[in-house]
């Protein structure tokens with residue numbers, strides 16, 4: 001904490017009226033890239049002019065933000081600058097793959113680069129603060145917001161959370177190319193019952209701390225500037241009014257001195273939750289629990305005076321909340337430089353940022369299946385058909401884009417990418433219907449099949465468009481929407497070679513069509529350079545190396561299905577598939593269709609046994625910081641270069657709390673030439689072997705006993721060594 005900042009905060013607090021203080025806690029919405037003076041911006045503009053506004057969201061554009069900032073800085077008594085926030089989730093102009101896709105790269109550098117580029121573009125357009133990274137661990141593919149997440153694993157998500165914070169914030173928030181990050185949604189938003197957005201989450205303390213909280217802790221340790229409360233309840237107490245999570249854990253246990261912002265009208269929604277009778281009670285509950293800034297609804301500003309007067313909120317709490325707002329503004333250097341240089345605003349992606357987005361997208365894609373080396377395409381093909389609802393679609397950016405990015409900078413389509421990559425081949429593109437499941441979606445299928453029948457190779461571009469994932473985009477049926485299965489079947493019936501390129505913002509249920517498709521490449525929503533990145537992989541210019549950050553279910557009825565589940569007293573044993581009284585479905589094979597960590601390459605790899613620097617270690621040495629070194633060898637056994645992700649999982653065989661059957665605790669993506677090998681080193685310590693108990697005070701224990709350490713290239717890794725903690 002800078003003492004200079006703290007002194008200035010104290011001075012301001014001494015000067016401010018209660019209304020001005022409450023005003024700093026208010027964030028209002030704007031109408032995108034528009035300056036003051038339009039009817040839709042009246043409320044925010046008027047509040048800014050009175051000095052009763054702390055922040056504005058959904059505002060961007062160098063000229064627009066400067067015009068609004070001038071009101072706050074030049075027309076108000078104290079001249080406190082406004083804080084401008086925007087959801088810059090996977091890119092500003094340069095749209096990167098969705099976060100779930102980025103997680104599939106198993107390479108946090110991908111998200112760090114996204115964070116850096118987005119920060120530069122956004123800050124130059126007057127944006128100070130993004131509501132990212134989203135770090136809700138989730139086992140719910142029905143939930144559309146899985147697209148914004150990093151999947152089902154807390155360790156992978158934690159590594160990405162820290163990297164994104166670094167990418168956005170750098171080491172100095174006041175730098176002209178950095179923005180403040182926001183860890184969201186605090187907490188357990190990824191566990192809604194039935195997968196329905198905003199729904200109830202009832203969670204034990206141990207699951208909260210072992211599954212949902214680690215990425216937030218990692219973000220706080222990485223210096224994240226702000227945290228956003230979640231829309232859900234946590235064990236019947238709304239996250240927006242939850243003193244246990246917001247104050248006890250976040251602010252006290254973790255010592256977080258940054259800003260807690262509500263989600264959009266999240267404070268007022270305490271009334272709908274049945275947790276507050278009216279706006280005054282909502283404000284009392286939320287502010288009292290630890291929310292510092294209210295997004296869009298206005299209960300703090302409306303009822304704050306009255307609550308202070310009747311001691312329903314304390315002046316200390318109010319001052320603490322205001323201090324957190326001012327601290328962020330000071331850290332961002334807004335008092336010194338409230339405006340941006342309009343002539344330096346970045347207005348489009350550059351060749352370099354496009355190249356970075358392309359590289360990221362190639363790293364994110366996952367080769368799910370590749371029978372008989374169907375991919376990569378053989379050199380010298382004369383004709384390639386590109387068919388399907390997403391064959392020539394630029395709507396592949398993903399769920400969150402800056403307004404206007406989709407119109408101004410749509411994704412490179414699959415057909416465009418193929419034309420650029422294979423200029424000597426005749427590319428026939430037949431877009432078919434829509435991928436949304438709308439009535440007319442079989443349009444063009446007959447033509448597509450004719451094209452496939454006469455082409456040397458066909459790329460079938462199917463999936464769900466971005467509108468089917470993201471916020472409030474929940475699906476109960478996870479199969480390919482509409483007639484896309486029929487399209488694949490009809491192309492397969494031509495008997496000609498083809499590959500399915502699957503676009504998705506979530507794990508889909510890959511039905512019977514999987515058997516008829518010789519190759520399936522999962523592209524997610526790859527962002528701006530979609531088509532070029534795909535062509536890089538389809539042609540073999542780059543070998544796929546992505547891995548699934550979330551299990552792909554066989555059927556919706558099996559959800560949740562995830563690799564890090566707890567063991568039951570009657571686990572299913574593949575050696576005895578007919579045993580009835582075990583935990584299984586009568587009508588479905590055990591486990592997911594594709595497990596966490598799965599992903600193929602155009603080459604092959606072998607991973608060696610995990611070799612431990614010691615087979616036993618005293619618990620107290622681990623508690624004092626000692627580590628066990630685990631080395632794992634990996635060899636490219638094929639005849640071309642490629643990437644492999646070496647994965648390390650642990651399992652505590654017997655503990656005071658039943659442990660997940662596997663927990664990812666290390667991964668490294670390596671690139672190896674044909675025949676080449678390397679050894680990857682992991683260091684495991686107390687944090688990797690211990691766990692949080694159900695004690696609400698936050699008790700982390702490291703027990704004595706046996707730990708199995710698995711190494712391999714997916715969560716089904718079998719090679720194992722045992723460590724004894726004594």
Ligand code: BGC
Nearest residue numbers: 057087131184185263264471
């Ligand atoms: C979402 C947040 C987002 C906010 C502001 C909400 O509906 O839940 O993730 O940051 O809107 O756009």
